[in-house]
Amino acid sequence: MRPIFIFDYDGTLVEIANTPEAGIMPDIAKSKLNALVERHPVSILTGRSLPNLKYAVGEGLSPEIILIGTHGAEPLEEIHESPYEQEWRLWSELFSQEADLVYEPKALTFAIHFKAHSNPTDMIAKFYSAYRGEYTQLPSQDFFTTKFRVQEGIGVFELIPQHINKGMGIDYLHAKFPEHQLIFFGDDLTDNYAHARVNELGGRSYQVGYRLSGENRVAQEIIPSIADVYAYIEKQIA
Ligand SMILES: [Mg+2]
Numbered sequence: 001m002r003p004i005f006i007f008d009y010d011g012t013l014v015e016i017a018n019t020p021e022a023g024i025m026p027d028i029a030k031s032k033l034n035a036l037v038e039r040h041p042v043s044i045l046t047g048r049s050l051p052n053l054k055y056a057v058g059e060g061l062s063p064e065i066i067l068i069g070t071h072g073a074e075p076l077e078e079i080h081e082s083p084y085e086q087e088w089r090l091w092s093e094l095f096s097q098e099a100d101l102v103y104e105p106k107a108l109t110f111a112i113h114f115k116a117h118s119n120p121t122d123m124i125a126k127f128y129s130a131y132r133g134e135y136t137q138l139p140s141q142d143f144f145t146t147k148f149r150v151q152e153g154i155g156v157f158e159l160i161p162q163h164i165n166k167g168m169g170i171d172y173l174h175a176k177f178p179e180h181q182l183i184f185f186g187d188d189l190t191d192n193y194a195h196a197r198v199n200e201l202g203g204r205s206y207q208v209g210y211r212l213s214g215e216n217r218v219a220q221e222i223i224p225s226i227a228d229v230y231a232y233i234e235k236q237i238a
Contacts, residue, residue: 004173004180005036005236006194008166009046009053011187012208012229016154018115019102025057032230034062035237041177043068045169047151047158047190049106050074066176070108071160071190072169079107087139094130094137098123108161115155127157151190154211166194174201184219185229187211192218206232 007013010023013033017023036042043066046053050069057067068075082088088105095101095112101123102113114123131150133141148159166186174182182203184194188211195205195218207219208229223229 001181003183004041004177006043006184008186030061032233037064050078068169072166073164075172082107111158167197170197195219
């Protein structure tokens with residue numbers, strides 16, 4: 001069976017950065033992915049919005065590589081209109097007194113980056129209070145808990161609509177390439193939805209790094225580091 005290679009972005013193809021504006025893809029990485037896509041289908045499946053992913057990869061990445069944003073909800077086409085614009089604005093206002101927070105309002109999800117904040121534990125507690133509707137500045141009590149799930153990453157707190165997860169991106173690619181074996185690489189909790197779907201569909205799933213272990217690891221195998229992901233790619237293009 002011919003493979004299709006699918007990569008998460010942050011923590012899988014580039015080092016985790018402090019802000020969404022960082023994490024720019026180096027040229028050497030692009031040349032390896034470009035060589036890979038000459039042989040097999042390749043996709044990048046990320047939690048970043050599609051415009052943000054395009055910004056991070058910049059010029060020089062082959063247009064043959066299928067970019068999928070917002071955890072699988074943005075295959076190919078960018079979503080411009082946000083149904084949650086007002087709610088994201090209220091969140092930003094609620095935490096406007098806090099220093100060192102970076103807001104990333106996307107069309108469908110809302111991320112707050114707090115890696116640089118002096119008291120991250122305190123911030124996480126406040127985010128959950130807001131999520132549970134404990135602040136009168138936000139919409140009614142169960143608005144967020146019924147519509148969204150919380151995805152905690154490394155220094156990032158994100159609200160994601162209940163129906164959106166990376167398994168959607170896998171399903172999209174599987175429908176497009178039904179005869180190919182899905183090979184997925186991801187490093188974080190959000191990738192477990194993709195790992196699980198890839199496992200169900202008879203593919204291969206690789207956990208990048210040791211962040212998830214025990215019950216938290218869904219992937220079949222571990223790849224120790226980002227450098228090892230590129231070593232794997234090198235073998236495919238040799
Ligand atoms: Mg990642």
